[in-house]
Amino acid sequence: MKRILSALAAGMIFGTGIAISGMGNPAKVLNFFDPFGTWDPSLAFVMGGALLTAALGYRLLFGRRQTPLFDTKFHLPTARTIDAKLVGGSALFGIGWGIAGFCPGGAVPALGFAPWPTALFLIAMGGGILFARWLQGIPRRQTA
Amino acid sequence: MTTFTPYASLFGGVLIGLAAVILMAFNGRIAGMTAMLGGLLEPQHPDAPWRIAFLAGAIAAPFVATLLGAEFSFASPTTGAVLALGGVIVGVGVTYASGCTSGHGVCGIARLSPRSIVATATFMATTFATVTIIRHGFGG
Incomplete structure (x- = not known):
């Protein structure tokens, strides 16, 4: 129960951050990637703020504690190989992000303030995830 | 056109980073949206309950904020068919990449993971290439 409540709180902060930052606004996202057109550099500030906070917070956390508060260990991804799956998957993800203007972390909170057409994107994305899992034979892979 | 919002975007970004630190401090987990969505697709998985709780919180917070009068700018400049096409491609891509902007872009780079930096x-x-080609053609 404790883990569920802390995840709920983290999710609420995450969703609020996405909504305030503009990361859940496809028009804003697409304009970030259009420096030769209607450029909006805001997303650099989102990524910068998120990265600095996470890097600093992780550093402080891992320096002070051997374990998290509600679990016996930190579950950090153990995969090390840089393979075609990682690079090809990432390349494909970027193409989809550039087409729709939504990434998963942007779209999920956007469902809360712009249900349509966000739901359409999320349903299609769910279909893509299921299709890829089917192609992979549904191995239980650790996600980053 | 969208308005340049450096302060709101920076503040929102700090909140995203804070959420990642909180989830690591309490649950010892990476705040990656690709992994969270796995919770919905594998409801029997032992991690499903807290992953679904994270998703619920991420949707509920901006929803409640709008009920209380907050306004978040939103515009989707594409047609429904294009949005759906992008959705399918994103879904396939993040599954093979085992992560997206939150998992690789924020949490992974914050840990200096070589995989996440490459991703x-x-x-x-x-x-960038996709947006440039769609908006300006192959001539750039």
Whole structure:
């Protein structure tokens, strides 16, 4: 129960951050990637703020504690190989992000303030995830 | 056109980073949206309950904020068919990449994970290329 409540709180902060930052606004996202057109550099500030906070917070956390508060260990991804799956998957993800203007972390909170057409994107994305899992034979892979 | 919002975007970004630190401090987990969505698709998985709780919180917070009068700018400049096409491609891509902007771009780079640095550099590049080709054609 404790883990569920802390995840709920983290999710609420995450969703609020996405909504305030503009990361859940496809028009804003697409304009970030259009420096030769209607450029909006805001997303650099989102990524910068998120990265600095996470890097600093992780550093402080891992320096002070051997374990998290509600679990016996930190579950950090153990995969090390840089393979075609990682690079090809990432390349494909970027193409989809550039087409729709939504990434998963942007779209999920956007469902809360712009249900349509966000739901359409999320349903299609769910279909893509299921299709890829089917192609992979549904191995239980650790996600980053 | 969208308005340049450096302060709101920076503040929102700090909240995203804070959420990642909180989830690591309490649950010892990476705040990656690709992994969270796995919770919905594998409801029997032992991690499903807290992953679904994270998703619920991420949707509920901006929803409640709008009920209380907050306004978040939103515009989707594409048609429904294009949005759906992008959705399918994103779904396939993040599954093979085992992560997206939150998992690789924020949490992974914050840990200086070489995999996440490669993943993020790759998807930032292909997103840029895709937007440039769609908006300006192959001539740039």
